[in-house]
Amino acid sequence: MDTLQIDDLQFEVRRSARRRSLEITVDRGGELILSVPTDCPDERLQDFVRRKRMWIYQQLARKAATSAAVRPKEFVDGEGFAYLGRSYRLRLVPPGESTAAVKLVGGRFVMPSTFAPEGRMHLIRWYTDRARPWLAHKVKAYSARMEVDPTGVRVQDLGYHWGSCGKGDWLYFHWKTILLPAPIVEYIVVHEMAHLHEPHHTPAFWRRVERAMPDHERRRVWLEGHGLEVEGLKED
Template identity: 45%
Template sequence: MPRLPLSPIRTGGKAARISNQRLDVDGLSFEVHRSERRKTLQITVERSGELSIVAPLQAEHHQLIDFVQEKLVWIHTKIEEKSRLQQRAPIKEFVDGEGFLYLGKSYRLRLVDEQLVDLSLKNGRFCLRKMSAHRGREIFISWYTRRAQGWFEKQVAEQANRMGVEVEEVKVQDLGYRWGSFGTAGRVHFHWKAVLLPPRIAQYIVVHELAHGHHPDHSAGFWIKVEQHLPDWRWRKSWLAENGIQVEGI
């Protein structure tokens, strides 16, 4: 989708630049989403520090700029909070009583002397073979990856059929700061950490990525497609931006 040429807009003594998809104000760059159902403006600070703003279709450019400038202190505070949280994300210790997430729930760890597999989830606890505790992170990542593969394959099969998207492959791996991606030839990828999130939030990631099967960018059409299948996508997206950092510590 071609972008409109950027042009500087002077407001409050500061320059702002806006296109049909991005808004740059005071050195900050926002991805702009418009929705006919949206009545108010909303800013989201993603866990990676990326910024987005959701606006009603009729909102004027100067209204977006004014809104951002009013929220500059809040925005910079949130960016700093995200940075601190990423730096201080608690590193898990593989000892009795440590909590580990799976599909939004926290399960305590129990070290056991004998077990057929390195790690299992039973009776509301993760059970890790004591002699394997020194490889705890590697073992947990492997367990999460296997579980995520099955969970996302099922979700993608259900959602892709509803959304009219052809998927050739579902793959779970470490995607860095991305929760998922939709690649060429119908390949969709998910971060293994996404299986630590509550199911409704992980489902948003699925719908988000499958919507890219129709719209490769984050244009208005993309968000309309997301909204068709998840009318409450905004709170799920906001929850992910605010709370996704909690799965960083493993």
């Protein structure tokens, strides 16, 4: 592996013939990745890194602060769980009081106490069931404007990705998208739909996103800054 050490910062250098510009990304574990054109001279890499140094330190500090703040949820009375950008408290009820494993009633997640030991699984199922029609509805709303006709929407665990598009023009979304505020989820939808035209983050890709959602930049920045709070995820 190609690495570059500049003072106390170490980078994994990824060279690509298709790339024109230099880019630094800080991945989930705080590793630094420097993506560069194949023939980029070392001097230019070093210059670039030195100019970006303050930004890098800020990113690292923010990541460290966020990962410290994320604690595993407990399925106890009063615990807060997100849904479309709002937090709802959990209320455990006696088993006879509700038949569904999870319900959102009167601004509370209601769960019979017998389901609490497997609470995470039940809540993920609830999120997935809510996310599917919500996302499908948004996809439909943007289809004509974005000139795509996706086969459909699948919601599942996508690891560290918010969304992806697969064979046969299926769109995939992480169930965790539905925890984010609606305008941010909408941005993820538009982003993935644009990938049906342009698989890579080329200028043409961003022009498509821009046409469909002129304020996408603001939403993307929010996602980069806050997305990790939803259990350490990043955009694809």
